[in-house]
Amino acid sequence: MAKASASLEHMYRVFTKPEGKDSKLAQIEEHLSDNLSDFLSRHVVTKAKSLEEVEQHFSAHKVPESPEFVSQHAEALLDKLVAHSVNTYSPTFIGHMTSALPYFHLPLAKLLVGLNQNLVKIETSKAFTPLERQVIGMMHDLVYNDSAAFYQQHLHSAKHSLGAFCSGGTIANITALWVARNKLLKPSPGFRGVAQQGLAAALNHYGYNKLGILSSKRGHYSLAKAVDVLGIGREQMLMLDCPSQRLSPEKALALGQAFEQQGNKLMALVGIAGTTETGHVDPLDELADVAKELNCHFHVDAAWGGATLFSQQHKHKLKGIEKADSVTLDAHKQMYVPMGAGIVVFKNPEDSNAVRHHAQYILRAGSKDLGATTLEGSRNGMAMMVYASFHIFGRQGYELLIDQSIDKAKRFATLIESHQDFELVTPPTLSILTYRIKPRHLSHPDIRENELLDELVVSVQKQQREAGKSFVSRTRLSVEKYQQQPITVFRVVLANPLTTEQDLINILNEQHDLAKQTASWKVLHQLSENESAE
């Protein structure tokens, strides 16, 4: 095979001459553009290799010495990488929040890289800075619906910020809690603030033993990262049991008060609008009152559920979100933007000033550089994808998509409930639900039977994933019905607009067929026959 030459001329060419129209890379591009679904079903192999086999393709540890031709490498990418990727576009991939994307993001991704702006500062982003501020403003309006005068005053103000664009919901949540910490432990006479003096001095100054954050056990794992990184400590992440899948305002208030009676300060209460595991929405309106009572920051993690605000029919489920001090939303979930578009919005445009910082060469005081109030530094122009989506879908388009997702989840719940060998565990509030296999003869499974059912679910979930036609995920939950014992359940996220009812029927049938072949299924039947015989 011809080798690419390690000459400077060759390197310049990579920067100045595109690949020819008949090159491998151009073919890939065309296939992607013409029919993404076909591209993926042809190149992603369904009967997947094991992870260990795939790792063999990626076991070299040295950057290759010599250059390679682009097309030669494109071939390798298809064989080694694309073939063993996950087909997140597939209508039967309903196990996680990553779904099919609209086509227009493909050319926009190219435009994004072609422009290669850096949003940390205006000098490397220009129009992208006001665009991003507008996108954040639109998210803010979606949540808080403030007055036109409010947005006119704050949207492009150098002294304010309505939120921060982040690489994802985790950074958005951390940013919100960072702001909450710095606001609480702000400068006061004799004290220059936690940002300047640090956490130990701040607790000492304010006379607090510990800080704490409170949420339900369904809180996202990013909250645990946040209390770790912020120096609060994971033990101060107070997570309440929630067999109903929703945080009880009474229990939250009682726990918050008990925590404070020990000389501690509850820094923030976190409500969830669409839990990762079951899609439940906490009673935000009442939690807002609890936060007020406890005089603490109220953060809402609406990474998944935020897009529900587009729907006239369903937005009431998030009532009270407008009372939150900060809200996280992920545009890369139900707003169908590619991965990498988390946003946090702050009710009070002064709040981000609690984390404002400057440098000599950029982010000078008085500048509108976005990097002055974000946790991240250099960032790409992903806000363009959100901007384009807002315009191309419009509120009405999003409403249609959200409504059909929730309708579909309800229909799937009905399918499960009407099947004698399945049990619906958590019905859908939004478009997430959990269920499990429970053979018809088991009306009230005991502890031993539940353990066997757990094994059954794990086995079926793995086999179904490995068969490669469809994918549901699994998790472990405590639910009211089986309070003494967490159970393992299938978890389904109905985000993909292309998933049909027939897809769902097929998935259930496949699970049923797989279940009947497992050892646990047989053991369960024997147990039950023995019982009948007694």
Next chain:
Amino acid sequence: MAKASASLEHMYRVFTKPEGKDSKLAQIEEHLSDNLSDFLSRHVVTKAKSLEEVEQHFSAHKVPESPEFVSQHAEALLDKLVAHSVNTYSPTFIGHMTSALPYFHLPLAKLLVGLNQNLVKIETSKAFTPLERQVIGMMHDLVYNDSAAFYQQHLHSAKHSLGAFCSGGTIANITALWVARNKLLKPSPGFRGVAQQGLAAALNHYGYNKLGILSSKRGHYSLAKAVDVLGIGREQMLMLDCPSQRLSPEKALALGQAFEQQGNKLMALVGIAGTTETGHVDPLDELADVAKELNCHFHVDAAWGGATLFSQQHKHKLKGIEKADSVTLDAHKQMYVPMGAGIVVFKNPEDSNAVRHHAQYILRAGSKDLGATTLEGSRNGMAMMVYASFHIFGRQGYELLIDQSIDKAKRFATLIESHQDFELVTPPTLSILTYRIKPRHLSHPDIRENELLDELVVSVQKQQREAGKSFVSRTRLSVEKYQQQPITVFRVVLANPLTTEQDLINILNEQHDLAKQTASWKVLHQLSENESAE
């Protein structure tokens, strides 16, 4: 104009039918692919609008109610956004670290979005997880050059991690210092560790008054963010003056010792390999000894300079980097990957376990999910861009690019030095240099004259940016020659391989012409004439 309809059928179509080949978006794509430079020079207007004018395009705060056709929106993107972006591809945009990218990233960006993997867990990334681990391993090898057996053991180990892929250098630096903090304040008898119990309890347990981090004043602003977010406090970010632009090991040791004599603990020493402002490299080898002496974590911020390790001729400048406990590298800088590819590597593959975390539904104990040891959660497959670049350039290709950048910087330094009205302020170690205008009659500018020179530089820099043909940045520096007074300088980053010597000559000439028309230039000449007359 026809209106897009708010129907579910229309929404499905956006997901299933690409735009036609003669659509506006397809035209944009083709132009981008055929000739990126031409696309940008046609669409990015050179005589830019003011930021306030651009903000007018982005002043709405409501998500539009009705959908828009994709092509209709594409037109708007060109007019409102692309037209007022920054042409970072241009060879005369030499003010920041964002540069032209190789063509192959355009189709790869499309592939990335088409695949839309989520790297937080294997279930949504499969082959991308081992690929990312390999990319991190290659970066680790570039820095530490460990044995083949070492990489075989750790590259894909579920219990180890050689580093973390991050959205950028800021998150990479924060991750490194988070690990350093948690390692220092680890569990010990009677103490469950800072991650669990928090920072105040940790300082109390270990008997430390405060933690501190030490770097030179050229340290990146992300260090200040890190000490803020980690609860250490900005006042404990000890930044030493460095009129030579390099951190003095003797002064670092003395300051570290003095800090510890007050009952404090120096948590980390940060060396810089390529400072953002001048491109200097700290004496890493000696700083490693200082860190050893102080028994603290040694972090090297090589976000800019790390790629120098590809060059046989220049890598000696980074000698000692292999002694660092952690190193930050940005592939989106001198490795020519699109924005969003920061990496931190850890010498010790156990180190990331100091921040390891789990959840029920993903990141289960024993899994290889990448999210278990990263600060971020959901992330896209940007590692593919680094992987492809490593293969397409090869070490040799990168070496050629690095060598030519440094050569070009040296030639530019010579041009500046040989011009009687310019002063080279900091010569290039790597490919960054600073200089200023200093009319020939001013051999030893006094304080007043330096102030006028500052005004001159600011004025010329702004005018040149506004004229739109070229862009250099500016900063303020303390340098040995003018120790009593920080001065304002032009800052040039010679990263773009397409920048020619003629471009540099033109930029100097333009600055000279602009300078002669400024008020400060005239005042400086009058001052000097008065002096001569005295």
